[in-house]
Amino acid sequence: MQILYVEDNPTACEYVRKGLAERGFQVDIATTGPAGLEKAQAHSYDLVVLDVMLPGFDGFVLLRRLRALGLDMPVIFLSARIEPRDRITGLNLGADDYLTKPFAFAELVARVRAIARRANGEPQAQRLVVGDLELDCKRHRVTRGDREIRLTPREFEILRYLMRCPGQVVSRNMILESVWGYGFECYSNLINVHINHLRKKVDEDHAEKLIHTVRGVGFIMEVRTASESLDSELLCAG
Amino acid sequence: MPADSGAIAAGLPAREAQRSETQAFEPRGLLSIGTRLALRYSIATTALIGLLTFHLYRQIESYILGGAETELLRHAAAVAEAIARFPDDPRTLGAFLEMQIAGTRTDLRIAIDVWNDAGERIVSRDVLSPFDGPPPAWTPQQVGDHWIYPIERGAGHPTFALLARNEIGTTRVSLHGESFLESAAAIRNTFLLSIPLAILATGIAGSWLARQSLRPISEIAATARRISASPSSESIPVRGSGDELDLLAATLNEMLDRVRSGMERIRQFSADAAHELRTPLSVVRTRIEVTLEMERSPEEYRRVLEECLGDLTLLAEGVLSVLRLASSEAGLAPGSLERVDLAELVASVVEFFEPIAEEREIEIRYQRPPPCEIAGERVWLARLFSNLVDNALKYSDPGSSVRLEIQAGSDHFAVSIADAGVGIPSEAQARIFERFYRGETPRGAGLGIGLPLAQEIARAHGGTIEVESRLGRGSRFRVCLPRDAGAAPSAA
Numbered sequence: 001m002q003i004l005y006v007e008d009n010p011t012a013c014e015y016v017r018k019g020l021a022e023r024g025f026q027v028d029i030a031t032t033g034p035a036g037l038e039k040a041q042a043h044s045y046d047l048v049v050l051d052v053m054l055p056g057f058d059g060f061v062l063l064r065r066l067r068a069l070g071l072d073m074p075v076i077f078l079s080a081r082i083e084p085r086d087r088i089t090g091l092n093l094g095a096d097d098y099l100t101k102p103f104a105f106a107e108l109v110a111r112v113r114a115i116a117r118r119a120n121g122e123p124q125a126q127r128l129v130v131g132d133l134e135l136d137c138k139r140h141r142v143t144r145g146d147r148e149i150r151l152t153p154r155e156f157e158i159l160r161y162l163m164r165c166p167g168q169v170v171s172r173n174m175i176l177e178s179v180w181g182y183g184f185e186c187y188s189n190l191i192n193v194h195i196n197h198l199r200k201k202v203d204e205d206h207a208e209k210l211i212h213t214v215r216g217v218g219f220i221m222e223v224r225t226a227s228e229s230l231d232s233e234l235l236c237a238g
Numbered sequence: 239m240p241a242d243s244g245a246i247a248a249g250l251p252a253r254e255a256q257r258s259e260t261q262a263f264e265p266r267g268l269l270s271i272g273t274r275l276a277l278r279y280s281i282a283t284t285a286l287i288g289l290l291t292f293h294l295y296r297q298i299e300s301y302i303l304g305g306a307e308t309e310l311l312r313h314a315a316a317v318a319e320a321i322a323r324f325p326d327d328p329r330t331l332g333a334f335l336e337m338q339i340a341g342t343r344t345d346l347r348i349a350i351d352v353w354n355d356a357g358e359r360i361v362s363r364d365v366l367s368p369f370d371g372p373p374p375a376w377t378p379q380q381v382g383d384h385w386i387y388p389i390e391r392g393a394g395h396p397t398f399a400l401l402a403r404n405e406i407g408t409t410r411v412s413l414h415g416e417s418f419l420e421s422a423a424a425i426r427n428t429f430l431l432s433i434p435l436a437i438l439a440t441g442i443a444g445s446w447l448a449r450q451s452l453r454p455i456s457e458i459a460a461t462a463r464r465i466s467a468s469p470s471s472e473s474i475p476v477r478g479s480g481d482e483l484d485l486l487a488a489t490l491n492e493m494l495d496r497v498r499s500g501m502e503r504i505r506q507f508s509a510d511a512a513h514e515l516r517t518p519l520s521v522v523r524t525r526i527e528v529t530l531e532m533e534r535s536p537e538e539y540r541r542v543l544e545e546c547l548g549d550l551t552l553l554a555e556g557v558l559s560v561l562r563l564a565s566s567e568a569g570l571a572p573g574s575l576e577r578v579d580l581a582e583l584v585a586s587v588v589e590f591f592e593p594i595a596e597e598r599e600i601e602i603r604y605q606r607p608p609p610c611e612i613a614g615e616r617v618w619l620a621r622l623f624s625n626l627v628d629n630a631l632k633y634s635d636p637g638s639s640v641r642l643e644i645q646a647g648s649d650h651f652a653v654s655i656a657d658a659g660v661g662i663p664s665e666a667q668a669r670i671f672e673r674f675y676r677g678e679t680p681r682g683a684g685l686g687i688g689l690p691l692a693q694e695i696a697r698a699h700g701g702t703i704e705v706e707s708r709l710g711r712g713s714r715f716r717v718c719l720p721r722d723a724g725a726a727p728s729a730a
Contacts, residue, residue: 082561084617085574102554154589180590183620186559187628193593 001116002026002043006036006062007051007078016049019105025112033057037065045073047115049108050095052079052086063093074115078103084182106217110171117165128163131223133202133210135163144202154179155198162211162221171218195219272448279444280437287436291429299422306418309346313338313411317350321406328352328360347414354407454483462490471498510674511560518553522546559687562621563673566694570615578619580610580651580719584642587623591631599636602627607644610651612721614699622695625688626655626715633659633713649721650701656714662707670705692717 003020007013008031017027028043030036033056040048040062048066050059063075077090077098087098096115099108128135133144140156142149151159157179162170172188192213199211212220316338324330335350342348352360454477461474473494474487529542588604595602630640638658645652662670669675671693674686689703696703700720707713 082558083565083571084615085571088574100558102550102557104551152589180586181616181620183617184590184624186555186621187590187624190590190594193597197593 001046002028003047003049003112004028004030004036004040004043004045005049006030006033006054006059007049008032008054009051016105016108020109020112023109031055033059033062036062040066040071040073041069046119047112048073048075049112050075050077052077052081052090060089060093063090063095067094074119076108076111076115078108087182104171104217106169106214107171107173110169110174110217113168114165114170114174117168128160130163130166130210130221131208133163135160142202144206149201151198151201155194155201158194158198159202162219165221167220167222169214169217169220174218191218272445272452275448275452276441276445279447280441283440283444284433284437287440288433291433295426295429298425302418302422302425303415306413306415309342309348309413310411313342313348313350314409317352317409317411321352321409325406331360345414345417349412350409352407352409360407455486458483458487458490462494465494507564507673514674515553515556515560518549518556522549522553525549559691563687563691563694566618566691566698569698570618574615575613576616577611578614578616580612580619580644580653581607582609583616583619584623584644584653587620587627588642590624591627595631595640598631598634600631600634601639602642603639604642607646610644610646612651612699612719614719618695618698622692622717623653623655625692626717629688630655630657630659630713630715633657633661635659638712647718650718651721652716652718654714654716656712658712661709661711662705662713663709664707667705667707671703 001024003025005013005016005020005027007016007029010031013029013031017029020027028039028045030039031054033054035056036048036050036054050062052059054062059077059079066073066075072094074096075094077087077095078101079086079090079098080101082100087100090098096118097111099111126136126138128137133142135142135156137160142151142156142159158175161175161178172191173185175191176184176188195211195213203209203211207225209224210221212222212224214220317335320331320334320338324334331352339348339350354360458474461472465472465474473491476484476487476491478484525542525546529539534542584604585606588602592602627640627642634640634657640658641654641656643654643656645654670689672686673690676686693703696717696719701718704716704718705713706716
């Protein structure tokens with residue numbers, strides 16, 4: 001997967017590139033708005049990560065010009081501007097996500113992966129399945145094996161979000177934003193409580209665990225036995 | 239961010255430039271209010287004096303000429319009497335008229351002639367009449383009146399004449415009006431001469447008056463300039479006369495106070511923020527420095543890096559909340575207002591905190607009312623209510639409940655969040671909205687930004703937050719938000 005990262009701070013570029021490269025992404029760097037536009041036109045990137053404040057012209061202008069040229073690759077903003085209206089501006093221009101600095105690198109990776117997956121075609125299935133857990137979007141019904149699980153509306157939404165991308169790390173903020181919208185970011189740690197409630201209903205009394213914590217980042221949904229689950233959590237904590 | 243720090247650094251010279259610009263301003267003499275006032279005053283006064291003078295002159299002129307008319311009438315009356323007494327004796331009549339004239343002022347050069355209807359002069363006297371020919375034809379429709387006295391002016395002579403009809407013909411009495419006209423002219427000249435004098439006098443008086451009444455304004459401006467250049471707490475003196483200038487001085491003083499307290503708040507804010515962030519920064523720094531002082535095992539490096547990451551995450555949270563507070567103080571952007579249903583928003587906040595409350599064995603009670611729509615920013619309002627609910631849960635005891643309620647007023651909604659927790663000591667109640675204020679909290683609270691942020695958000699929406707609290711009984715926060723926050727003033 002090829003990513004263009006437009007950012008004028010060289011140190012920021014270096015480590016983001018290194019981190020993404022170590023996870024198997026190819027990253028090109030541009031340090032000004034015009035340079036970013038030129039590179040985006042010359043190569044077909046799968047994703048553009050954009051700073052807002054850039055020399056030349058800013059990230060908003062760059063995105064507008066990209067779209068005007070008919071380039072519709074996904075775009076993530078990485079900005080130091082925390083005003084809600086800046087986020088709204090970015091998303092209204094057609095960006096797929098808007099992260100504010102300082103961000104957790106793992107958060108960026110989770111979002112990049114989520115967008116990559118979405119670009120490959122989002123599952124529009126009415127029924128989501130992970131292991132023996134089934135979620136029926138239409139009838140708002142969740143079953144594990146042959147037993148029905150009763151969830152609150154919010155728990156249902158969290159589970160649906162997790163089940164849409166099994167095997168992928170989902171950050172707390174991603175869950176928060178998708179289920180509650182913006183404005184709760186100070187309390188992203190409290191998502192743990194919601195997940196624990198959910199986990200109790202979904203995983204308790206089952207040898208195969210489905211919801212797992214990825215320390216420092218968020219959660220992942222996949223089939224693991226109890227011992228695997230313990231191992232991986234120890235590994236993360238290691 | 240380099241762009242950020244650049245903007246801050248660029249802010250300082252810009253402010254300097256602005257200051258020197260205000261100092262360079264001087265009112266330009268030609269256009270100063272004083273000059274314009276004086277000019278308008280003297281134009282108005284001159285116009286008034288001119289009009290009055292003109293009217294007065296007309297009155298005096300007609301009075302003077304009326305004097306000539308009276309003289310003519312007196313003689314005409316005498317002639318009429320004489321004609322009535324000697325209708326058939328022109329000689330006697332002539333002598334009589336001679337006598338009549340002899341007693342009058344010689345400078346008037348009074349002449350009397352009587353003409354019959356055939357156009358012949360019956361009586362005349364030696365004094366040369368200014369009129370050569372017979373009087374003009376008598377207009378019959380005027381016969382009915384005994385006395386008719388149109389005044390004629392002799393050609394080239396300042397002469398007045400009076401014609402009267404009587405039994406034997408027409409009597410013409412005439413006199414030289416020079417003296418009358420001369421007095422009228424003298425008066426007119428006096429008036430004409432006085433007008434430029436009046437213009438001059440009103441101009442001087444006007445500019446004096448204008449300068450007198452404007453001087454306090456110049457003084458106020460000078461004081462304001464001096465004050466704004468210095469950080470002193472001096473204020474513009476109010477003279478106590480209760481006039482417009484006092485109002486101006488009082489208004490300026492209010493503005494100065496607001497600017498000063500704003501500046502003080504910003505100064506205090508950055509000082510506090512820097513102080514709050516300095517301690518964790520120094521912790522990270524020391525940790526890294528000490529670790530680097532000697533060779534350590536990879537495990538130890540890893541542990542230190544992880545600890546640093548933890549500290550930096552907290553620090554980043556701190557910076558973010560300070561930034562959020564700062565940006566909430568800037569007020570709402572007019573373009574970013576949307577319809578926000580408070581009933582729905584509060585419900586979603588409650589849903590968010592429900593499991594947390596459950597874990598702490600606290601019940602959240604909220605009866606969702608019908609939609610309560612206001613114009614605002616949803617993200618900010620979500621922060622406001624989540625702060626208050628989080629706060630209420632933090633200070634509640636297990637087994638108690640937190641109650642949320644929305645009351646609809648005619649022009650506002652009041653959202654109240656009440657807990658039955660520890661309560662806030664009365665001396666702390668006034669301070670809980672201060673930045674970085676942390677009372678004696680039972681559990682480790684954050685930076686002391688939550689409530690100030692809530693207050694700033696309410697203020698940015700044109701609303702208020704009030705708190706009632708009793709120790710040991712609990713606290714009740716009441717957020718009033720106007721339905722139409724679009725017209726909200728930004729935080730002053």
